Amino acid sequence: EVQLVESGGGLVQPGGSLRLSCAASGFTFSKYSFNWVRQTPGKGLEWLSYFGWSGTTIYYADSVKGRFTTSRDIARDSLYLQMSGLRDEDTAVYYCTRDSSRGYAMDVWGQGTTVTVSS
Amino acid sequence: QSALTQPASVSGSPGQSITISCTGTSSDIGGYNYVSWYQQHPGKAPKLVIYEVSNRPSGVSNRFSGSKSGNTASLTISGVQTEDEADYYCSSYRSSSTLVRSSSSSTLVFGAGTKVTVL
Numbered sequence: 001e002v003q004l005v006e007s008g009g010g011l012v013q014p015g016g017s018l019r020l021s022c023a024a025s026g027f028t029f030s031k032y033s034f035n036w037v038r039q040t041p042g043k044g045l046e047w048l049s050y051f052g053w054s055g056t057t058i059y060y061a062d063s064v065k066g067r068f069t070t071s072r073d074i075a076r077d078s079l080y081l082q083m084s085g086l087r088d089e090d091t092a093v094y095y096c097t098r099d100s101s102r103g104y105a106m107d108v109w110g111q112g113t114t115v116t117v118s119s
Numbered sequence: 120q121s122a123l124t125q126p127a128s129v130s131g132s133p134g135q136s137i138t139i140s141c142t143g144t145s146s147d148i149g150g151y152n153y154v155s156w157y158q159q160h161p162g163k164a165p166k167l168v169i170y171e172v173s174n175r176p177s178g179v180s181n182r183f184s185g186s187k188s189g190n191t192a193s194l195t196i197s198g199v200q201t202e203d204e205a206d207y208y209c210s211s212y213r214s215s216s217t218l219v220r221s222s223s224s225s226t227l228v229f230g231a232g233t234k235v236t237v238l
Contacts, residue, residue, distance in 0.1 A: 045208050047227040059225045103153040104212045104227055105170030
């Protein structure tokens with residue numbers, strides 16, 4: 001079964017750091033590009049980062065550029081989101097998504113992991 | 120980065136057709152055929168229903184169709200059913216550079232979402 005499973009969410013104080021993980025299974029991880037997307041409670045979706053399959057093409061949204069870093073470990077079939085300088089407004093459910101290679105469409109989504117930034 | 124513009128809500132009776140619009144600019148929807156649509160039921164992760172403006176992934180009902188004219192994309196649900204009641208989000212590739220896939224100017228952007236109610 002094609003699957004993405006996020007982990008690493010939790011409660012963190014403003015200014016703190018957190019690393020999210022996304023474990024992939026059921027497909028060849030190294031051949032796909034991925035995204036991180038978040039959703040604030042009761043609000044819409046916000047794209048955060050795109051990580052190209054080659055590892056050389058990485059995009060970030062302005063809202064997280066310089067604070068968040070996306071990386072991957074091919075040996076572990078895992079994608080990561082390192083978050084630092086966290087703010088109250090970063091509180092959200094964070095999704096890992098697979099790029100379908102068709103016009104940046106996201107064809108596989110994880111179940112999400114919740115990050116709460118609060119003192 | 121401003122979101123794409125969607126109506127907050129759209130409603131229809133079972134069997135009717137409904138259309139959701141998604142308006143952007145020449146830097147996103149108008150400039151590329153990289154428009155996707157996602158369906159999200161409460162408490163669930165989003166699901167891809169349309170990619171590259173008008174293509175349906177395998178397994179998605181042919182009641183869902185997509186189109187684009189200028190800077191506006193549209194999702195039409197023909198013969199809407201109760202199970203179609205959900206939030207719908209459009210997404211597009213956006214570039215502020217003439218160089219497609221330039222890391223410094225490439226982003227993805229979502230609409231704010233449209234709640235579809237089946238009366």
